[in-house]
Amino acid sequence: MKNKKEITVHIVLSLSCLIIAFPILFALLKSTQPPGQVMSARMLPGGYFLANVKNAWLHYNLDLYMLNSLKIALSIMFGKTFLSFFAAFALVFLNFKAKKVVFIFILITLMMPTEMLIIGLFDLISLSPPANLNEFFSWFVNPRNVLLSPVEYGFGWTDKSISVIVPFLASATGVFLFRQHFRNIPGSLLDASIIDGAGPFRFIYHILFPLSRSTVGALFVVQFIYAWNQYLWPRVIIRNDSAQVIQVGLKAIIGNAEGVEWGEVMAGTILSMIPPLIILLLLHDQFMKGVSVSDEK
Template sequence: MALKFSKRRRGALLTHLILSVAVLLIASPLLFALIKATQAGAQVVGPSLAVGRHFLDNARVAWEGAGLGQYMVNSAIVAVCVTFGKTVLSLLAALAFVYFRFPLKSLLFAAVLFTLALPTELLVVALFDLVSGGLHWGNSYAAIIVPFLASATGTLLFRQHFMNIPASLSDAARIDGAGPLTFLSRILIPMSWNTIGALAVIQFVSAWDQYLWPLIIMQSEGKQVIQVGLSKLIDTEGQSSWGVVMAGAILAIVPPMVVFTALQEQFSKGFALGQDK
């Protein structure tokens, strides 16, 4: 028994050691940026990894001097609107695909899944022509919110979750006279908070990290998003204050980290075989 316990303990220690090394490797770029954000002057571009005392100064320059505060407000507006819109539309689409009967339903769902194979970069030209020339939304929040409200990932996630819910609940609700929206709001949504939380984390981070499309469609500096704002901190002539750049990058990841930390339990449970526990 003692020998078996010793082997089990050594195995657990080895597993924890491997996981600790893996976490350290994954987190090393963030740790490097955090250290450099505390440095200033020539120390930033040097090999020194000593923690400095200039983080607050660098953060103040990035926040006020470079206007990252306004960029973060803009990104927050976009991310919240996209997350809320995608969640609502995904819930409605999944409700239709699971509980409604209509012609070509399987084919339409396959078409929705096919959009997962189409990266945004492939659609940029056509999307720009539609948004700017057709809808005249150029240089507006609508241009960077509306095109991203539809979500094949969210539709698939909610569809698989709804299919795990017993059909007897739908039949009982129908017998009680509940309509589709009542069934959705009073039964499906309360049973889907973990899935909603998981999708919210994904969509918020994705919307927060938008770069290419806002860079193309948004001309007003006052409405630009944080990722484009960060790129403006980098001087093309190589004279960038890299301590300020790193401090700006650290500030930019705080909101997604807060959202993930707040919803990490829902995020974990939402992907546990598609079942809420």
Template sequence: MIQTRFQTIRLHTLLILAVLIICLPVILAIIISTQSEAQVLSYPPRLIPGSSTIDNYNKAWRTVNLGRLMFNSGVIAISVTIGKVILSLLSAFAFTHFEFKGKQFFFFLILVTLLLPVPVRIVALFDVVRGFGWIDSYAGLIIPFWASATGTFLFIQRFKTVPVELIDASRMDGCRPMQYFFRILLPLTKSTIGALCVIEFIYIWNQYLWPLMATNSDSMRVVQIGIKMLMNSESSNNWGVIMAGVVISMLPPLLLFFVLQDSFMKGFALQSEK
């Protein structure tokens, strides 16, 4: 369809407007994070960078021990992601490449987990984790999240698109199932694994309710709770420091997102086909 000049201009205007709506809160946060308390309070509001950048970031980093919180969030997000990828690869392999008794039933059980988000089972989950002695520990924030319906479905979708001839040929060559899995299937699944990694890392990094309940010492808190801690500890007008903390804490998932954007988009396309 041919666009007129007017239509092109209108399209770009609307897109720029949408970009502004979506980006403005974060752009402002970055600007404010450079301003001193007095600059933040100036009237009319000052919308240009201020002079307190290093002070603010330094203070945000030290006030709530942000380094430690980032480390915790990183350890947790990476461990959960790796565990989820491995477990869902294995179960997707079982569902797509084997016939066995109770397959339908097991698949149904995985489907059921979609109905059981954390809040629905939180009362007893807390008891179970406490029973293991895992409150205020990495284990309590990592292990309960290893099983993933999303991941299993994602890999099932991907495995189904692998040509049947490949499995036949490798069986003729005397390839054992796990050899086939590691040598043929895994290399073909790289971009889906990348997509799941982005989705899960961001999901876990951004979790709030469970880490809030399952930890209680300051050294075991995660970065999301750190934002709230920072808001409570700073005087309510010192937004420069708070926004500095916000900017720091959103960097890791954003970096990952931009680096792996393409495989993430592919994974999303698969996800919506379930």
């Protein structure tokens, strides 16, 4: 009786896995076929995968897209984790006034997705910077300029990767996760290291960081995938094809011409999925642990 039920569950789950994976499996299959077969109903893999990858590489700027995305995603992943680690450390282990205000100030940004801010962010990132400090300060000292009229100067970062990196380096999610994790660390550890005369940096290096590996791992996964999958902001701020990221690159590839070589497009799509999948598989266990912490509250 029990076995019968278990077998049913196995069957249902296997079928679900298959259905969910089907679109990707299909894309993978078609990316191995030569151009003539891709549009046919033929469902047997061919040996054309590498040729498709090579053609996608040559016909579109796939190599540039992938490199740009990799640079951006890794910078955001490391930068965000680093900065939120220290911000959360200050919130949990340091004594200072206005702690609650600072925490709420950070927490509110959870409900400010970049997509909602693109209009305001666009001018700030794209306009050219003031020619010199004098010009900047004569603009800046007048609160009417800074607060009540549209911004006049920006960073001049159009078409640069930095425009897709720097705005994302601070993270409410990261601060929140680390704070939650730090609060669960026994106070006796902190007491012991204070008594032993260890300063905050030694405490971080020898005790806190080793204890935070799974939170760091979980954040790596979340941030890398988040950064890798960014779409709207790079689509708006990066106009130069050679600086574009892979996600928007997919749009460029499809929209390129009437005769889309779907075998090549699918090869490119499959390639674009590999880096986030690698991170997810490598850090799978830490990721699951981190997620269970985060839904505690």
